[in-house]
Amino acid sequence: MTQANSNGSTIRASTVESEPPTIAIKSLNHVYFDYQSKKTVHALKDVELEIQPSELVTVVGPSGCGKTTLLNIIAGFIKPTEGQILVNGRPVNKPGKDRGVVFQELAILPWRTVYRNIAHGLEIQKVAKEEIERRVRRLTELTGLEGFENHYPHQLSGGMKQRVAVARTWAADPEIILMDEPFAAVDAMTRQTLQEELLSLTVRTGKTVFFITHSVEEAVFLGDRVIALSARPGRVKADITVPVSRANRSWREMSKNDALQECVEDVLELVRGEATASDRSGGAVSADRTHEA
Amino acid sequence: MTTLASTAHLPVGERIKRIVLPAVPFVLLLAVWGSAKFVFDIPRGILPDVISVFRVPFTLTDQYLAHTIASVQRLLLGFAVAAVSGLLVGLGAGLSRRFAEFIGPLSTFMNAISGIAWIPLAIAWFGIGTPMVVFIIWNSAFFLVLGNTILGVRLVPRVLEQGLFTLGASRFDVIRHVIFPGAMPHIVAGLRSGLGFGWRAVIAAELVGATVGLGQWIFIAQEFRRTDIIIAGAFTIGAIGLLTDRGILAPLERRTVERWGMAGRAT
Amino acid sequence: MKPDDVAKGRSAVGSEAGTAALHAAAVPGAVTRVARAGATLRPAAPFLIALIIWWGAWALLRPPDIILVPPNKVFSALLDLVRQGLLDAFIKVSLERLARGVLVGILIGVPVGWLLGLNEDVSRAAEPILRFFNAVSGIAWLPLMILWFGFSERTISAIIVYTMAFPVIFNTMLGVSTIPNRLPNACRTLGAGSLRIIKDVYVPGSFPSVMTGFRLGIGYGWRALIAGEFVVGGGGLGFLIFNARTQGNIAEVMGGMIVLGLLWLMIDRLILSSVEQNIIGRWGLMRT
Ligand SMILES: Nc1ncnc2c1ncn2[C@@H]1O[C@H](COP(=O)(O)OP(=O)(O)O)[C@@H](O)[C@H]1O
């Protein structure tokens, strides 16, 4: 298996001129078997997607359409029923430290202080103590966690906990970061702050980010591209490039910028139909709107 | 844990697993026991034949039934008295802060002196036999039911009570419709552990202070090196413990606590 | 089986006393001192009243000494035991037995609980038989243990270990299996291997539950110890009170019972709950 892999990549390196996409999702299908209702659930259908280096791709779709499933497959937590995920040309079959995850529900460790949570990935990678200290300090600064290093998670507000989760993932310095509705559970004011912080963090660190949300505004505000998924079984319904560069976005700008507002309207239009659509399988969506060439 | 009752719809592999997996350790145990006896030639005074243990209820039917019935009767009697008295005092304490403050520390201390520690004094008071054993069961279970009832009543949210009062309910209505059901998860938990401790106390009390009962039977059997009776008795004790818990209290928990969607799981 | 509610009942009572003290502290001025004294006395009040009732009942009924003795006689009986050096010797014997049994019980219970918690098939296979043997209380094995080991220390150890192991196994299993998947998953994305995940996630994550198991197990083990000492003898507080009864010395019986109660409260409060408060409380995972 590893033999074949290394062979494959060397061949690819010599034959393909351009860099492979950071993430390539190929004809992905996933079917669950639900033991409770003894029915199969077709969660993802023929999903095709490519994500380029340093891109921030957001995924919107109605709840239950398979967003988390897609992320879990990319992360390597579950094996897809059909299809393949390639990361830098190599197939994914298990979790790895090249793909950091910020979970939908909080997944920081209650028995570690803020500092030790952020340092966890570095400890695991056996990074030297001084280096850990340096990197944790930088991230606590970037995420506004200074002064809370010795607090335990339960002593923090929801927004602060989410910052710890983000900082921990960044500290481990993965190439790709997968985020599953990370800000869904925080209040609206805090959420805007966190979103702006995330933007500057991604711009500064140049990570490739796969960001799931059910909020269209959030998707457009954060993304280079917005992928709209259909209701279950989830398929890529549209792939929309946001017309304003990520580097100069803020919520103040957002409300004034007509291009962004129009983009939000476009995506809303697409998603609105899906939220009411029931579980109609089959029936290819012909009205795919693709802003991209 | 999903219930075993709903196996009919599962895929075949899963269904087989559910039946086979739990049986494996039992079969293994019997096999090890049987072959150890055969290989090492262990005398009957140390370890009986597997078969002889399971024959005890059939060969010694009269004795077996007499001892079992005596123990179960004591358990049910003592537990019933403990449950009723514990609930009444507990509800009283739960409703009156003063009473709770008075009785709380005392009940904590009495709980610390477990039922078993009362056996010598109970023998002095009641002599050997049923009244003594019943007292010990009551003693073991009462303080558990009491403590949990007080706790349960205390944890019923005030707003529920106030909500009913604003609808013009009487004090009695509130107790019946809010306090009692609200405290139910803890009350049931108290009853369950009370029953568990009570049954253990029955065996201990019978061991040293009764003329009939399973505890006494296995203790006497020890003097005659009747290991078959000892193990048959011990298995019966286990089976009755499980049956009373599963048969009486787990259904009560399902009927109330789980149906109302409150915390609690029938383990 | 949820005897963890013994612990619940206890903590409720504890908080009761706590609020009483708080109320008293809030009273201003000269009243404060009186109120504070009242607050510290208040938990003692029920015991004083119980003592008065006990004494009153004795004074009224004047039962023979082999049925009931007044508190002062119990007190002097205890004093005698202390003077003879018997009380501390018996306490030592009992505590040593408990400690030995508990240690072995934990050494067996925790790894088994871990195994069951980590592997669903293993737990499905093992749970029914464990539930069954848990229901056969350790005390019920006393006769067989006597045949195997005689009236010896081993017999007592065996039933304590037996009694202790089950609650530890079940609670450890529960603690390990209820850790949400996202915690180990998150560590995996940080590059952690299985050993690392066990060390960083499962050990601390199951700790509160393991502690609950210890607490329960020690509670059960304590009762098994007393029963074992009744039957096996060889010193210890259980032996003390059982033996005193056969000699018709009710003062010693009651004195021994009070010592048993106080000793248990000390074990539970000082050792077990302080560990919970210090470690688990710091993580915000305290179970009430
Ligand atoms: N382990 C599972 N077993 C069976 N069905 C599942 C499982 N996980 C998710 N599903 C179902 O698959 C669908 C997609 O789930 P999910 O990916 O979590 O959706 P989303 O994150 O978009 O809300 C849902 O209908 C959900 O009920």
Ligand SMILES: [Mg+2]
């Ligand atoms: Mg989701």
